[in-house]
Amino acid sequence: MALTKKRQQFYDNLLSFFRRHLRMPTHREAAKLNGLKSANSSVQYHQALVAEGFLKKDESGNYIFSSPVDVWPGGNDNNAVIPVLGEITAGAMQEAVESDLGELTFDHLFPNVDNVFALRVKGMSMKELDITDGDYVLLSKTELRSGEVGAVLYNGETTLKKVYKEQNRLRLKPANPEYDDIILEPGESEEVRILGKYVGHLNEHGLFKSPF
Template sequence: MRSLTDKQQQLWEYIIGYIVDHDQFPTFSNIQEEFGYASPNSVTQQINSLVQKNYLEKVDWGKYVIHPSRRNQIPGIDPGIPVKGRIAAGGMHEAIQENLGHLPVEIHPANTDHYFALIVDGDSMIDADINDGDYIIIDPREPRDGEIGAILYNGETTLKTIRKKKQGITLHPENPSYEPIHITPDEWEQVQVFGTLVGKAWKKDGQWGLVFRAA
């Protein structure tokens, strides 16, 4: 692995310290203020250098995480998938706001640093083999038609299959005991998408299981 310049090393150490202290990646504004860069372009150049040298990984527009090859070398950072809270699979409830630790490192596949997990409350998705108490693994991207999404709507969260039509979007339960939720196009701006279900984990008899779904 290529060595860092002095400036890159300073930025790397700042990013690690910020993540340890705040449990999130610093913003470009944070970095620009810390190092007195003249413009965000200077931040981008330095960040890109860390990406090229496999210290950081770009996972979305303007979003970066620690490269998987570096996580185990950083004291204080748990390499497991973070558990961000609970989500309803039944009636809707309040937004995800908790921090419930991490799934164990042994079930953390490579190239999944941007994923997070939620604990399922309820049985509205049992026909999709998602059960009360399961840990669902979420990729923070918008779900495609037919995929299962973690949705915030009217201040409450829910886990449902997404059905996209010209008339709007339906949040479809996978249990006939529950009614679908219909959202018209003019209501879509009230919806926040946390991400798309890509797998689940569970613990039984002291052993962890993990399964990922095909994209």
């Protein structure tokens, strides 16, 4: 469904704000971004975008984008790229020369980007890896080796932990001493699924790739 010109501009400005700040603007901020006279006008635009399927509300009642492909760089051909403007020495000083060396996209940062998806983190069990509540963790649908960080599904419940394979069980180890290990010993009728391998995360400080 195509949006009206004004609603499309409002939606595009929401996207631009989110990519810069990794959060949705307040109604007051959204009104200012779009030259609206009041925050109530932003509420009306948000409600219209929900009705047309471009936005939705999460469990806490906050507005979020309906389609993650619109949000993350590299998700479609219209997303922003990072220009490479030249080289910089990591040794002795040298003359600064600007040149066009192309562009970086999400594909350069994460090989096989088509297999990458994002989940929002709830909780602090991985804080020693600087993954904290509210961050967006990036996961790849690739093989997870013992000791790597991944998202695990078991009996309808999920968690993000370091996953250690031990004979007929899994040990899920947090990166926070305040949390205990979780031991999974599935029975014959139970299934443990690895949803994805941790490859990086996003928060208000920027994008961080996994060091592993």
